Amino acid sequence: MQEKKKIPKSVASRLSLYLREISRLEDEGGDKVSSVELGELTGLTDAQVRKDLSYFGQFGTSGSGYEILKLKNILRDLLGKDNIWHIVLIGAGNIGSALLRYPGFKNQGFIIKEAFDIDQKKIGKCYGEVTVKDVRQINDIEKDRSIKIAIITVPVDSAQDVAEEVTRYGIICILNFSPVILKVDEGVTVRNIDLSNELENFSFILTSAKG
Amino acid sequence: MQEKKKIPKSVASRLSLYLREISRLEDEGGDKVSSVELGELTGLTDAQVRKDLSYFGQFGTSGSGYEILKLKNILRDLLGKDNIWHIVLIGAGNIGSALLRYPGFKNQGFIIKEAFDIDQKKIGKCYGEVTVKDVRQINDIEKDRSIKIAIITVPVDSAQDVAEEVTRYGIICILNFSPVILKVDEGVTVRNIDLSNELENFSFILTSAKG
DNA sequence: AGAGATTTGTGATTTTTTTCACGAAGTAGG
DNA sequence: CCTACTTCGTGAAAAAAATCACAAATCTCT
Numbered sequence: 001m002q003e004k005k006k007i008p009k010s011v012a013s014r015l016s017l018y019l020r021e022i023s024r025l026e027d028e029g030g031d032k033v034s035s036v037e038l039g040e041l042t043g044l045t046d047a048q049v050r051k052d053l054s055y056f057g058q059f060g061t062s063g064s065g066y067e068i069l070k071l072k073n074i075l076r077d078l079l080g081k082d083n084i085w086h087i088v089l090i091g092a093g094n095i096g097s098a099l100l101r102y103p104g105f106k107n108q109g110f111i112i113k114e115a116f117d118i119d120q121k122k123i124g125k126c127y128g129e130v131t132v133k134d135v136r137q138i139n140d141i142e143k144d145r146s147i148k149i150a151i152i153t154v155p156v157d158s159a160q161d162v163a164e165e166v167t168r169y170g171i172i173c174i175l176n177f178s179p180v181i182l183k184v185d186e187g188v189t190v191r192n193i194d195l196s197n198e199l200e201n202f203s204f205i206l207t208s209a210k211g
Numbered sequence: 212m213q214e215k216k217k218i219p220k221s222v223a224s225r226l227s228l229y230l231r232e233i234s235r236l237e238d239e240g241g242d243k244v245s246s247v248e249l250g251e252l253t254g255l256t257d258a259q260v261r262k263d264l265s266y267f268g269q270f271g272t273s274g275s276g277y278e279i280l281k282l283k284n285i286l287r288d289l290l291g292k293d294n295i296w297h298i299v300l301i302g303a304g305n306i307g308s309a310l311l312r313y314p315g316f317k318n319q320g321f322i323i324k325e326a327f328d329i330d331q332k333k334i335g336k337c338y339g340e341v342t343v344k345d346v347r348q349i350n351d352i353e354k355d356r357s358i359k360i361a362i363i364t365v366p367v368d369s370a371q372d373v374a375e376e377v378t379r380y381g382i383i384c385i386l387n388f389s390p391v392i393l394k395v396d397e398g399v400t401v402r403n404i405d406l407s408n409e410l411e412n413f414s415f416i417l418t419s420a421k422g
Numbered sequence: 423a424g425a426g427a428t429t430t431g432t433g434a435t436t437t438t439t440t441t442c443a444c445g446a447a448g449t450a451g452g
Numbered sequence: 453c454c455t456a457c458t459t460c461g462t463g464a465a466a467a468a469a470a471t472c473a474c475a476a477a478t479c480t481c482t
Binding site for chain 2: 438439440441442443446447448449450
């Protein structure tokens with residue numbers, strides 16, 4: 001049975017989690033895994049695991065569980081893990097430069113190909129394997145149509161401008177660390193990572209718990 | 212008209228966003244704001260804005276909108292913004308040290324009070340205003356009962372251990388950057404920031420779009 | 423091969439979240 | 453004060469997500 005139905009957003013956002021735990025099991029020499037076990041590893045219920053996995057075919061075996069290798073391959077396939085994705089990063093400040101140095105991306109098939117900043121002090125610096133260029137040269141990325149993903153780590157005032165610029169040059173996925181809602185064209189996906197937001201959520205929890 | 216009903220999770224996660232945009236409007240000298248306008252700023256529909264705000268009282272004015280100052284104060288109150296929250300950070304690697312240097316937290320009332328690492332090369336170093344201590348001294352935080360929030364930026368293998376340790380010493384909110392699901396006691400809240408996860412989500416989108 | 427245990431796959435149900443749509447309240451201008 | 457216009461607040465409806473619960477498939481053990 002092929003892709004039976006369209007995979008819901010909620011399920012899609014968990015694929016990565018499943019793959020991570022499945023890969024871990026494989027590394028440990030595992031062979032099969034049950035929905036209960038996978039649920040424990042991912043913090044989900046067994047029913048949810050089964051329902052999620054059922055969206056992309058039926059390949060579990062009653063009585064024994066899911067074959068790890070098979071499941072891994074399906075997840076890798078869905079997530080396009082055989083591709084290598086090229087990324088442009090704009091803003092080589094604290095967070096930006098940390099991401100440039102972060103080795104975890106490369107292992108996962110994500111390569112930061114270009115980095116830009118507006119600050120003369122940062123331009124020319126090399127983090128990890130990338131040299132920071134002047135943001136005025138950002139249209140360089142237009143030549144390299146393999147770059148579809150941008151990471152934006154610029155101050156809040158320039159984030160919208162940067163988003164508009166990179167989408168003009170072929171970017172269709174943006175990981176935005178700037179605390180602002182980016183307005184982008186249809187067809188462009190934005191995911192926000194807002195650290196203050198996360199902390200304020202704690203603040204809310206801590207505050208309401210006290211009351 | 213007090214807290215009418217319990218605020219749903221989905222709404223709680225947006226409070227921070229509302230406050231941010233409201234504060235921005237206030238800085239620009241705004242006075243009133245309509246649900247339509249606030250919807251545009253937050254990327255939500257006007258209906259959702261009204262519904263959300265209705266969870267914590269009715270203070271809009273038909274025909275003219277919401278009073279910015281009033282709304283701001285309510286949101287600040289809900290989010291406990293008059294408090295200052297103390298944080299402990301464990302793992303002063305790429306991301307960890309970037310967070311230590313990041314000035315944005317302090318402005319928002321979040322202060323990283325202590326930082327720990329296991330690596331002798333990092334211990335003793337000072338980032339921002341915090342000096343990294345030896346993780347073996349982590350029980351120091353038990354003395355300072357004002358620290359309720361931990362940021363975990365350690366490698367995946369040690370994350371669970373660290374989580375267990377800090378919760379033993381009074382932490383009840385954990386911001387986890389490590390790509391692993393932390394098992395914590397009831398009453399402890401974990402929020403995960405998983406960068407590879409976010410990128411893989413893009414990978415999924417890009418892959419399925421191609422098909 | 424048969425009995426009992428395990429585990430999947432999935433309709434049905436429940437819960438949560440979002441959207442709709444409209445009455446009521448308020449504004450503005452003459 | 454009246455008319456036309458805006459905008460809120462919210463029940464009701466719809467959509468999305470999670471949970472339940474159980475028949476059917478498979479496994480294990482003797």
